[in-house]
Amino acid sequence: MTTDYWLSKLFWDLQQPAAQAEYRADRVAVLERYQLKQDVRAAVMADDVAALSRLSNPYLLRFYFFAVGMKDDEFIAKLRAIANTSQAEKHG
C-alpha cells in the first residue's frame, strides 16, 4: 500500500459530523479543497472501494464509507471481491 496523503486527509476530516453533512450535500465542492490526483478523485466519485483501499489506512477507509452511508454488508462484500479478484489473478 502507498499512503495517499490527501485522500487520507479527506477520510480523516470527514469524521466530523459537520464535514460529513457538507460532503453529502456537495461532494464536488469539498473535494476542491483536497489535492487529489485525477485517478484518485475519480475513484472517490465512483465509490470504488477496491481502488481506494490501496491508498489509505483500512480504518480510515471504513470510516469513510460509513460516513457516506454505505451499509457494512455492502462494504464487506466489496472488500471480499478485492480478495477474490487478487486470488483469481494469482491462480488464474
Added chain:
Amino acid sequence: MTTDYWLSKLFWDLQQPAAQAEYRADRVAVLERYQLKQDVRAAVMADDVAALSRLSNPYLLRFYFFAVGMKDDEFIAKLRAIANTSQAEKHG
C-alpha cells in the same frame, strides 16, 4: 513552570498572520475562544511578561510578544526584570 494549555494554544495559533490581525483588531473577541483562567486572562490583557513567562514555552512567549508588536528591546528588558526580581527575592 506549569504549562497552561490554553494560553499556549493562543500563543501557537497567533503565529498565523490572519489570526494576528484579528487579535490586534479585537483581542477580547479572540480570547473568548480560549478557556483561560481569570488570572491568566488578566495577565494577557496587561501584557504581563513575567506572569505569562511562568505558564508557557519561552519560544511561544517570544512569538506572542513579537506578534502583538512589542519590540525585542522592551521584551528583553521585561525578561531581565524577572531575573532581577527573583534574584532580589532570593538574596533579599
Added chain:
Amino acid sequence: MARIVAAYAASHAPLVARDWLILPEPAKTRLTAAYRALGRLMSAARPDVIVEIAPDHWSNFFINNLPNVCIGVGETHDGPPEPFLKDFPHNPMLGAPELAMHILTTALNNDFEPSVSHHMKLDHGFCIPLMRMELAELPRIVPIVINSLEEPMPSLNRCLAWGKLIRKAVESYPEDIQVAVLTSGGLSHSIGEPTMGVIDEDFDRSCIKAFERGTEAPLLSFLQSNLAKAGNGAQEVRNWLVAHGAAQSSGFTLVDYFPVPEVYVGCGFAEWKIAQS
C-alpha cells in the same frame, strides 16, 4: 512509593456502543457480565490512578504527526468524540499530570522517546471499557496511546519493554498511590480489509493461553508467527503486551472470552497476576 496493584485487559468495539440496542440478547448479557466483572475487580483494587493503554482510532492523531507512543499528561482528558458515545458519563475525565510527567521523563531518561500530549480526547477504545465497567467513581486516568492501527508499529518486544518502563516509572514515583493498568483492544478482528467480519477463535484461544502461561519468549514467538494472520485489529494485542510487561509477565486469569460476530471482534477479558517487586 507508588505501586501497580492490578492490571486488566478488555476488548472494545465501536458497535458495543453504537449498536448496543440491537445486539442479540445473549451477546449483550455476556459482554455486560464480563465488563462488570472487571469493574468489580477494579473497584476492589481501589486504584487512585488508572494507566490506560489503548490505540487512538484516528481521533487525536493523523499521519501528519502520528506518534508510535504518546503519553497524555493533561489535567483533564476530553470524552469520546464519537457521536454514538455522546452519553459517556465521565466527561471530561481527570488526568494525573504529575504521574504522567514522571512516566514521560522516566521514559526519556531510559532511551524511550514517546510523544507527549497535554490535551487528548479519549475515544471508544479508552472509553468503552471505562463505561461498561460501571465504576462508581472514575479514578484519574493517564492515557498511553500505542500505535496499533497504522504500519509500521512499535515492535512486539518494545511493547513489552514499554510495560516494564511503566512499572519502573510507577515504582519510582514518590507519592504513595495505587495504580491500576487497564489495556483495551484485541483480540482477533479485521477492519476495512477483505477479512472484515472474520474472527479467528483458534488464534484468540492460543493467544490467551500464551498470556496465561506468562513466559515472554514463547508469547513473543507465538505473536511473531500468528498476529499478522489474525486481522489488522488483532494488532491491538500490542497493548496487552504493554500491560503484560507492566505486570512483570506473571501470567493472567481469563475472565471470559467469546467471539461476538455482531461487533466483528473476538472479545477477551482478563486480569493479570501482579508480581510484587
Added chain:
Amino acid sequence: MARIVAAYAASHAPLVARDWLILPEPAKTRLTAAYRALGRLMSAARPDVIVEIAPDHWSNFFINNLPNVCIGVGETHDGPPEPFLKDFPHNPMLGAPELAMHILTTALNNDFEPSVSHHMKLDHGFCIPLMRMELAELPRIVPIVINSLEEPMPSLNRCLAWGKLIRKAVESYPEDIQVAVLTSGGLSHSIGEPTMGVIDEDFDRSCIKAFERGTEAPLLSFLQSNLAKAGNGAQEVRNWLVAHGAAQSSGFTLVDYFPVPEVYVGCGFAEWKIAQS
C-alpha cells in the same frame, strides 16, 4: 548499498533572514562566507539525499501532540511558513519517502519509537542553512525533527544513539545512493528567557573542542555539565549530537565560529570527519 558521505553542522536564527537587510556588514559577510563554504563542501560531496536534523520551532507541532523525534516521510515538504522566508527558493522540497520509511522501520525494529509525518512544513531551522548554502540544486530531503524546544527532551545519550541508528538504517538501505547529514541549531543562545541576547562564547568554544576531539564520553559529560547553563537555545546542540553519532564520533573540522549578537546566536559551522565502516 547507501552510505553517508558527509555530515555538516550549521547554526540558524530567524533574524538571519528577517533582519538580513539591516545586519551589520561584517556579520553578514562572515555568515555568508560560512554558509557558502558548507554549500561548496556539500556540492562536492554530491549527495543524492540530505538527512536533515533540526528542531521544529512550533511550526508543525504543538503540545497536543509533541513528538520527541519525528521522521518526515512525505513525497514533498512544504517550505517555511514564516512570512520572512516567503522567498525561500525551494518550495516545495522533494522528499525521499523510501529512505525515510526505511529509517522509520529500522528505528521501530531497533527499540526506537519516533513519530512519523507524511506532510511537514520545514521552518527556518531547516531552511536557513539550505537557503544560505546556495546549492545549485537541492538534493531530496529526509527531515528528522528532534525536540529541542520543550522540556523534557530526548537525553543526550539517546541523541547520539539516534545518530548511530540513522547510520545503520542508511547502510542497510539497498539502493546505491549517497547521503549527507546536515544538522541545524545551536550554539549558545537564549530565547524568551531572562538571558535572551546572551551568547556564551566560553561554552561555545569548549563545546566545539569537545566535538572536534570526537570521543563520546568526555563530549557527553561536558554537555551534561554545561548545556543547561548556555541558554535554552543551546539545547539545539542535541541535533549536533545526532549528526555526531551518524558520523561515528570521529570528530570534526570547524569551518567557522563567531558570536552574532544581532541575531542572538553563537554561530558555529563545521564538517564532520566521516568514518567509513
